[in-house]
Amino acid sequence: MSSIADFLNKNGKNWENSLIDFVKIPSISCQTEHMDDCLRAADWLQDYFRKIGFTPKLYPLSTGHPIVYAESPKIADAPTLLIYGHYDVQPVDPLNLWTECSPFEPVIKEGIMYGRGTSDDKGPLFSHIAAAEFWMLQGDLRPKLNVKFLLEGDEEGSNSATEIFVRENADLLACDYLALSDSTQFAPGFPSITSGLRGIAAYELILRGPIQDLHSGMFGGAITNPCNALVEILGKIHDENYRIAIPGFYDEITRLTQEDQEQLRILPFDENSFYDSVGVSCGLGEKDISVLEQISTRPTFDINGITGGYQGEGGKTIIPAWASAKFSFRLVPNQDPDELTVSLKRWLEEQLPPGITMELIIEGLSAGMLVDLSRPCMKAAAKSMEFGFGRSPVFVREGGSIPIVSTFSSALTPNVMMLAYTQKTDNAHGPNEHFSLSDFTRGIKSNVKLWQELAVL
Amino acid sequence: MSSIADFLNKNGKNWENSLIDFVKIPSISCQTEHMDDCLRAADWLQDYFRKIGFTPKLYPLSTGHPIVYAESPKIADAPTLLIYGHYDVQPVDPLNLWTECSPFEPVIKEGIMYGRGTSDDKGPLFSHIAAAEFWMLQGDLRPKLNVKFLLEGDEEGSNSATEIFVRENADLLACDYLALSDSTQFAPGFPSITSGLRGIAAYELILRGPIQDLHSGMFGGAITNPCNALVEILGKIHDENYRIAIPGFYDEITRLTQEDQEQLRILPFDENSFYDSVGVSCGLGEKDISVLEQISTRPTFDINGITGGYQGEGGKTIIPAWASAKFSFRLVPNQDPDELTVSLKRWLEEQLPPGITMELIIEGLSAGMLVDLSRPCMKAAAKSMEFGFGRSPVFVREGGSIPIVSTFSSALTPNVMMLAYTQKTDNAHGPNEHFSLSDFTRGIKSNVKLWQELAVL
Numbered sequence: 001m002s003s004i005a006d007f008l009n010k011n012g013k014n015w016e017n018s019l020i021d022f023v024k025i026p027s028i029s030c031q032t033e034h035m036d037d038c039l040r041a042a043d044w045l046q047d048y049f050r051k052i053g054f055t056p057k058l059y060p061l062s063t064g065h066p067i068v069y070a071e072s073p074k075i076a077d078a079p080t081l082l083i084y085g086h087y088d089v090q091p092v093d094p095l096n097l098w099t100e101c102s103p104f105e106p107v108i109k110e111g112i113m114y115g116r117g118t119s120d121d122k123g124p125l126f127s128h129i130a131a132a133e134f135w136m137l138q139g140d141l142r143p144k145l146n147v148k149f150l151l152e153g154d155e156e157g158s159n160s161a162t163e164i165f166v167r168e169n170a171d172l173l174a175c176d177y178l179a180l181s182d183s184t185q186f187a188p189g190f191p192s193i194t195s196g197l198r199g200i201a202a203y204e205l206i207l208r209g210p211i212q213d214l215h216s217g218m219f220g221g222a223i224t225n226p227c228n229a230l231v232e233i234l235g236k237i238h239d240e241n242y243r244i245a246i247p248g249f250y251d252e253i254t255r256l257t258q259e260d261q262e263q264l265r266i267l268p269f270d271e272n273s274f275y276d277s278v279g280v281s282c283g284l285g286e287k288d289i290s291v292l293e294q295i296s297t298r299p300t301f302d303i304n305g306i307t308g309g310y311q312g313e314g315g316k317t318i319i320p321a322w323a324s325a326k327f328s329f330r331l332v333p334n335q336d337p338d339e340l341t342v343s344l345k346r347w348l349e350e351q352l353p354p355g356i357t358m359e360l361i362i363e364g365l366s367a368g369m370l371v372d373l374s375r376p377c378m379k380a381a382a383k384s385m386e387f388g389f390g391r392s393p394v395f396v397r398e399g400g401s402i403p404i405v406s407t408f409s410s411a412l413t414p415n416v417m418m419l420a421y422t423q424k425t426d427n428a429h430g431p432n433e434h435f436s437l438s439d440f441t442r443g444i445k446s447n448v449k450l451w452q453e454l455a456v457l
Numbered sequence: 458m459s460s461i462a463d464f465l466n467k468n469g470k471n472w473e474n475s476l477i478d479f480v481k482i483p484s485i486s487c488q489t490e491h492m493d494d495c496l497r498a499a500d501w502l503q504d505y506f507r508k509i510g511f512t513p514k515l516y517p518l519s520t521g522h523p524i525v526y527a528e529s530p531k532i533a534d535a536p537t538l539l540i541y542g543h544y545d546v547q548p549v550d551p552l553n554l555w556t557e558c559s560p561f562e563p564v565i566k567e568g569i570m571y572g573r574g575t576s577d578d579k580g581p582l583f584s585h586i587a588a589a590e591f592w593m594l595q596g597d598l599r600p601k602l603n604v605k606f607l608l609e610g611d612e613e614g615s616n617s618a619t620e621i622f623v624r625e626n627a628d629l630l631a632c633d634y635l636a637l638s639d640s641t642q643f644a645p646g647f648p649s650i651t652s653g654l655r656g657i658a659a660y661e662l663i664l665r666g667p668i669q670d671l672h673s674g675m676f677g678g679a680i681t682n683p684c685n686a687l688v689e690i691l692g693k694i695h696d697e698n699y700r701i702a703i704p705g706f707y708d709e710i711t712r713l714t715q716e717d718q719e720q721l722r723i724l725p726f727d728e729n730s731f732y733d734s735v736g737v738s739c740g741l742g743e744k745d746i747s748v749l750e751q752i753s754t755r756p757t758f759d760i761n762g763i764t765g766g767y768q769g770e771g772g773k774t775i776i777p778a779w780a781s782a783k784f785s786f787r788l789v790p791n792q793d794p795d796e797l798t799v800s801l802k803r804w805l806e807e808q809l810p811p812g813i814t815m816e817l818i819i820e821g822l823s824a825g826m827l828v829d830l831s832r833p834c835m836k837a838a839a840k841s842m843e844f845g846f847g848r849s850p851v852f853v854r855e856g857g858s859i860p861i862v863s864t865f866s867s868a869l870t871p872n873v874m875m876l877a878y879t880q881k882t883d884n885a886h887g888p889n890e891h892f893s894l895s896d897f898t899r900g901i902k903s904n905v906k907l908w909q910e911l912a913v914l
Contacts, residue, residue: 198674202772211736217655217857220757220787222731222748224741227760227782228695235692238685274679275812279668282811284681291679300677303684304775309762310783315659315820317785318761325684326767328774330677354739355732363772400674 004448007134008441015130015444016108016437018048022087022122023106023115029065029088030157038065038153041087045129045151046070052133054149059169061161065153069172071146072136078144081454082175082412084404085125085182086155089117090429097431112434120428123435124181124421124443125151131447143455148175155182155404163407170411177377177454178408181443183420184428186396187268191389191442193381194418195263196397197405198299199331199368201340204361205230205348206324213309213318224355226323227308233351234325237301241287244301244329246347252334256297259373263395264292296397300330326363330399337365366403371395371416380453381417388446396420419446461905464591465898472587472901473565473894475505479544479579480563480572486522486545487614495522495610498544502586502608503527509590511606516626518618522610526629528603529593535601538911539632539869541861542582542639543612546574547886554888569891577885580892581638581878581900582608588904600912605632612639612861620864627868634834634911635865638900640877641885643853644725648846648899650838651875652720653854654862655756656788656825658797661818662687662805663781670766671776681812683780684765690808691782694758698744701758701786703804709791713754716830720852721749753854757787783820787856794822823860828852828873837910838874845903853877876903 002010027041028034042058042065049056049070056070065088092103101107106115113123128149135142150173152162166173183194209226210219239245256264269292275282285294308323310316331337345360352358371378373395385393402418409416421443427433459467484498485491499515499522506513506527513527522545549560558564563572570580585606592599607630609619623630640651666683667676696702713721728748732739742751765780767773788794802817809815828835830852842850859875866873878900884890 200674200774202774204772209737214735215857216757216759216761216785217657217787217855219735219752220759220856221751221755222740222742223735223737225759227763228691228758231688231691231760231763231782232695233692234685234688235690238689278671278676278680280666280680280812283679284810284812285679294678295676298678300673301685302673302677302682302774302776303688303766303780304673304773305766305768305777306684306688306763306780307768308764309760311762311764315661315783315785316761317657317659317759319759320762323760323763325688326772328673328772330674353741355737355741398674399677400672 004445019126020106023117026104027088028091035064042066042068053136063154063161068151070149078146079176080146081177082148083128084180085151086121087151088153088156090156092116100432111437114434118435119422119426121182127443128447130444143452145455166407167411177415178413179417181419181421183418184422184424185420191385191393192396192420193393194398195395196370198399199366200401201337201365202328202363204326206359208322208357212321216317216319224353225319227320229353229356230323248343295399299332303327331368333368333370367406369406369409376457377415384450385446387449388442461902476583477563480574483561484545485548492521499523499525510593520611520618525608527606535603536633537603538634539605540585541607541637543578543609545610545613547613549573557889568894571891575892576879576883578639584900585904587901600909602912623864624868634872636874638876638878640875641879641881642877648842648850649853649877650850651855652852653827655856656823657858658794658822659785659820661783663816665779665814669778673774673776681810682776684777686810686813687780705800752856756789760784788825790825790827824863826863826866833914834872841907842903844906845899
């Protein structure tokens with residue numbers, strides 16, 4: 001059997017063509033007119049698994065987008081690796097900004113493949129399938145592993161059905177290790193292993209006052225205005241040091257260790273460029289905490305949307321009947337979103353002025369997570385990426401949230417390896433989404449190496 | 458010449474029919490498809506004035522809704538009374554709630570005339586024209602007055618063009634007294650003279666942050682969120698005693714005199730019924746100030762509308778690029794809206810967090826006003842309403858604002874008599890708007906008496 005490098009030289013073009021076929025399927029999960037396309041994408045995966053010698057099976061979900069499950073021929077006494085990915089993609093609007101190609105007619109230009117889903121997540125996902133194909137071709141000589149794939153079609157919509165599936169099928173999905181590639185490299189030239197994610201607690205708060213909008217001349221001064229109440233309450237969530245005033249909010253949070261600080265220090269990050277990139281001259285955060293620490297390792301409170309009263313042209317002097325805000329906290333490891341919900345609700349009720357009633361709707365809760373970098377599999381993952389990328393990876397805590405990873409970690413295994421192959425600049429979710437074929441082949445090589453490492457761990 | 462009571466018995470029906478004709482014209486000023494109807498209403502008034510011996514003239518305005526001006530035959534050395542009213546009406550939506558009649562097909566049921574504009578302001582306005590007709594019929598025996606009418610067609614829209622017309626035509630409109638009927642009786646059985654109005658200062662504040670909506674996971678914690686900034690700033694406008702924290706806001710305000718307090722005490726007002734009527738159990742206002750005092754004699758800060766970020770179904774975890782609020786202060790006499798604008802702007806700028814820029818748009822400014830009740834004309838007005846209603850009127854400060862009255866007071870005469878003939882329950886601006894024919898005839902009688910009184914003052 002040749003090395004993966006030789007094999008890529010000879011057969012890499014086939015994998016590129018297969019990925020193009022996969023990207024051509026417009027599997028947009030949140031648009032019902034693409035329901036059949038999502039099924040086609042699931043079928044395409046099933047066929048590919050069958051071709052390389054895996055046993056695939058579709059598990060229908062209530063969303064209409066089935067889980068694609070596949071497993072390799074069983075090997076007794078070998079460890080099990082589960083690989084997660086998603087075959088659904090984001091919508092493509094605005095179409096007029098797709099200047100490199102039509103979203104589902106992928107093209108390759110100067111080593112870059114353009115098309116919706118190339119980087120999120122069809123490309124990275126397929127790098128694991130390619131590794132599986134190469135591995136199977138080695139027959140009995142292949143590293144001794146049991147490999148399972150769990151590929152969902154609801155990641156870009158609400159994937160709570162997938163979370164339930166995972167919890168209810170812990171036996172089917174039982175594994176020693178879990179790998180996924182759905183996060184990004186810190187910067188070009190910095191292959192990355194995502195070592196932590198922030199959790200999220202998202203809510204909508206609705207305040208109600210009078211039964212209808214009132215004339216502010218006839219009633220103003222005596223009737224509590226729900227818009228006023230909303231700003232007066234939410235305005236108190238940040239204290240004067242820009243810390244969150246909900247009692248107990250910081251109780252379980254630990255400051256970064258020396259090692260964590262060290263990891264942050266080696267990352268290339270310029271605060272001024274960061275601000276420039278979004279058109280502001282400066283920002284606002286907790287005192288004495290660097291921007292990079294702030295956006296990846298500290299919790300936040302952000303109002304995502306606010307609405308109430310008259311929002312048309314000109315003015316209308318009313319006391320609105322209601323006002324509402326959608327807001328979310330990004331959480332860091334050890335913060336329990338359920339406990340936060342309880343203390344938030346109690347705190348909000350205490351702030352409520354007379355004449356106003358409140359409703360708090362939970363939009364989503366998921367805990368943050370942190371990978372224990374001392375686990376042997378993390379060293380194996382680092383070694384594999386060093387093989388694939390020619391440079392040892394950095395461990396990076398991401399500020400975003402991948403709720404299902406917490407589920408994996410609690411329901412399946414704590415040995416979660418988030419191998420980041422794409423770039424932040426790949427325009428995931430945006431027009432001209434793309435994926436570098438160099439990152440694609442480096443990913444395949446990393447995966448091949450990882451399987452060797454895990455087999456002998 | 459018969460008394461007005463006798464004349465009403467014999468000819469009152471004619472005035473009712475004329476009012477019905479007037480109400481039939483759908484003179485909705487804010488809807489361009491009714492532009493011609495507004496002109497028809499102006500023509501109708503012009504014809505009526507000509508018929509009763511006044512000299513009318515239309516003055517075109519940029520809005521397309523002309524000023525109807527009319528004057529009586531000149532009498533040397535007699536005082537001049539100017540009467541203000543408006544011939545335009547509010548839109549009629551929602552039509553399905555008009556259960557008593559179609560808005561522009563007025564009907565009379567049990568002594569009540571239903572139809573758009575019956576109470577606001579065609580009915581009260583016409584009560585003054587009827588008085589003019591009765592007065593002219595007395596020929597040389599009539600009380601010695603010069604009477605002018607200023608009737609506009611933009612009150613329900615923006616009447617800044619009318620305000621400019623008044624300031625630019627102070628000679629034409631020169632007068633010793635000014636009467637209008639566009640406010641409401643305090644309660645049934647409480648004929649009222651409006652003795653004060655609150656002013657208003659209305660603004661829109663727009664806060665801008667990043668150039669586009671940002672992912673709150675990747676940027677949250679370091680980029681200032683315009684929605685957060687908005688609630689944090691506006692949340693500080695009310696202090697812990699629910700007083701307005703803009704520096705100097707209360708400097709020029711005087712507390713009520715003994716006499717003012719006395720006026721408030723005799724008014725029938727039940728706080729619980731007030732709250733019940735709008736579906737709340739209680740309210741919120743400045744400490745130790747009664748509800749009635751609060752809504753008529755104290756300034757306010759009300760957010761009329763607020764908007765920013767994601768307002769659709771579910772959640773979207775973004776840091777919005779901008780947020781805005783429309784808000785207004787009701788002002789009491791002695792507060793200068795221009796001075797407030799300066800101190801508000803300075804105060805807002807001081808509160809602005811790093812990374813946020815602001816724009817403050819002025820939506821409208823008008824000062825509050827207070828009638829000096831010791832003026833002889835006010836005693837004449839009270840005497841006249843006592844004659845018309847059989848009961849002496851109360852003097853009431855209204856919480857709402859009629860910006861043009863401040864213009865009259867400063868540009869023409871301080872002798873402004875706001876004779877309130879309609880009821881708060883007449884559904885002005887709402888469906889089934891109506892006007893009691895009893896209030897109509899009482900108004901006519903009050904007007905007739907007023908002209909006698911003013912001629913000999």
